[in-house]
Structures are given as C-alpha cells and as structure tokens.
Amino acid sequence: MGDKCDFSLSQIRRLCHQLCSSSCVQEKRRGLHEQLLRQRPHWSVQKKDEQFHKIDLGVKVPFDISLPLPARDEREDSGHGVKLFWERFSCQHCGRCCYTPGAGLLLEDEDFERIAEHIGKKTLKSMCRYDKGLHAWILKQPCPFYSPDEKKCQIYAIRPLTCTKYPLHPPLKEMPYNLAVDAFCPAARQFAKDSLGWWIICENNWAKLLCKIEER
Numbered sequence: 001m002g003d004k005c006d007f008s009l010s011q012i013r014r015l016c017h018q019l020c021s022s023s024c025v026q027e028k029r030r031g032l033h034e035q036l037l038r039q040r041p042h043w044s045v046q047k048k049d050e051q052f053h054k055i056d057l058g059v060k061v062p063f064d065i066s067l068p069l070p071a072r073d074e075r076e077d078s079g080h081g082v083k084l085f086w087e088r089f090s091c092q093h094c095g096r097c098c099y100t101p102g103a104g105l106l107l108e109d110e111d112f113e114r115i116a117e118h119i120g121k122k123t124l125k126s127m128c129r130y131d132k133g134l135h136a137w138i139l140k141q142p143c144p145f146y147s148p149d150e151k152k153c154q155i156y157a158i159r160p161l162t163c164t165k166y167p168l169h170p171p172l173k174e175m176p177y178n179l180a181v182d183a184f185c186p187a188a189r190q191f192a193k194d195s196l197g198w199w200i201i202c203e204n205n206w207a208k209l210l211c212k213i214e215e216r
C-alpha cells in the first residue's frame with residue numbers, strides 16, 4: 001500500500017458490503033464457513049461460551065445483536081442478506097414481542113387505514129394513543145391483538161409493518177452494513193448463536209478486500 005490510504009472507513013465498509021452482497025451470502029448458504037473453520041477456527045467460535053453469555057443477556061437487557069449478513073440498502077438487488085435471514089429464521093411463537101408491556105407500537109398511516117378497515121376506526125382508536133410529536137397512532141402494549149389463549153395474533157394477515165419485520169432492527173450505527181436483530185427475541189438469540197461461524201466468511205472477505213487495497 002502507498003504511504004497514504006485514500007479510503008475512508010465508510011468507503012471500505014461500502015466495498016465490503018458490495019463484496020458481501022455478491023459473494024458472502026452465497027458462501028454462507030453453501031456452508032463454506034465449516035470448511036474455513038476446519039482450516040482456522042474463528043475467535044467468535046473459539047470463545048463460544050463468552051459469546052453465548054453476551055447474547056443471553058438479551059433476556060434482561062435491551063440491545064441489538066449484529067449479524068454477519070449484509071443489510072439491505074438503497075441499491076438495487078441488495079436484499080440478499082435479508083432474504084437469507086428470513087429463510088433461516090424460525091420464530092418460536094413465544095409471543096413475547098406481542099404481550100410484553102412497553103411504550104407501544106407505532107402504526108404507519110397505511111397500517112392504521114388497513115386495520116381500521118377491518119375493525120372500524122373507533123375500535124382501533126380505543127386501542128391506541130395519539131402521539132402529537134410523531135403525528136401517529138401508537139398501539140398500546142401489551143398488544144390488544146394478541147390472544148394469550150390461542151397464543152397468536154388475531155390480525156396476523158394484516159398486522160402492522162413493524163411486526164412483519166420483527167426481530168430485524170435498522171442496522172447499528174457502528175456496523176451500518178450488517179443486519180441487526182433484537183436480542184429480546186429468543187429465536188433471534190438462537191439465530192445469532194447458530195451463525196457465529198459465519199463471521200469467518202466476513203473476516204475472509206475483509207482479508208481479500210485489504211489485499212485489493214494494498215495492490216493499489
């Protein structure tokens with residue numbers, strides 16, 4: 001590499017993301033990490049107990065876990081990471097994301113209209129509070145649509161957009177190109193544990209990327 005590296009951290013991250021979009025998802029889907037791990041174990045797998053302990057803190061402490069998958073961004077055809085996440089994610093149907101008390105669930109305008117069409121505006125409003133700052137209706141929590149007896153959402157087919165995306169959260173500021181999941185969700189925690197070995201592919205791609213930069 002020359003004396004001066006012309007790349008900013010955000011550019012390197014972007015390059016990494018491009019490499020990820022084009023290769024790492026396919027590599028993870030094919031299980032290449034197992035082959036790589038046989039050659040050289042990854043720190044996240046070597047320190048599995050420590051990693052598991054950190055992930056399990058999500059039971060009590062709210063935080064997001066970064067996953068070794070590229071997040072969708074504004075570019076066309078960049079949803080590979082999200083797609084692989086949903087292929088592999090398996091909801092445990094515990095209902096914790098629905099019946100846990102909290103600040104409430106923001107309804108997009110289209111959510112409000114869609115649900116109101118089914119149950120009526122008056123009924124829906126009685127289940128919400130209006131937030132003047134956000135100019136939006138907030139569904140009270142625990143969610144009134146969750147049936148503890150049947151253990152399911154009573155409006156599943158028309159549930160709010162936020163619910164369709166859960167447990168995915170917007171990517172973390174410090175890792176803007178990785179997917180983030182809510183550590184509160186037990187299935188998300190399990191996913192994070194199961195995919196610890198995937199980080200070795202990220203590391204491998206980073207090594208390739210650095211080589212490319214050094215060749216400049």
Ligand code: SF4
Nearest residue numbers: 091092094095097185
């Ligand atoms: S908390 Fe997670 S596992 Fe439980 S119902 Fe919600 S998405 Fe499924």
Ligand code: SF4
Nearest residue numbers: 098143145146153163
């Ligand atoms: S609308 Fe349905 S999926 Fe969303 S929080 Fe309520 S019960 Fe859960």
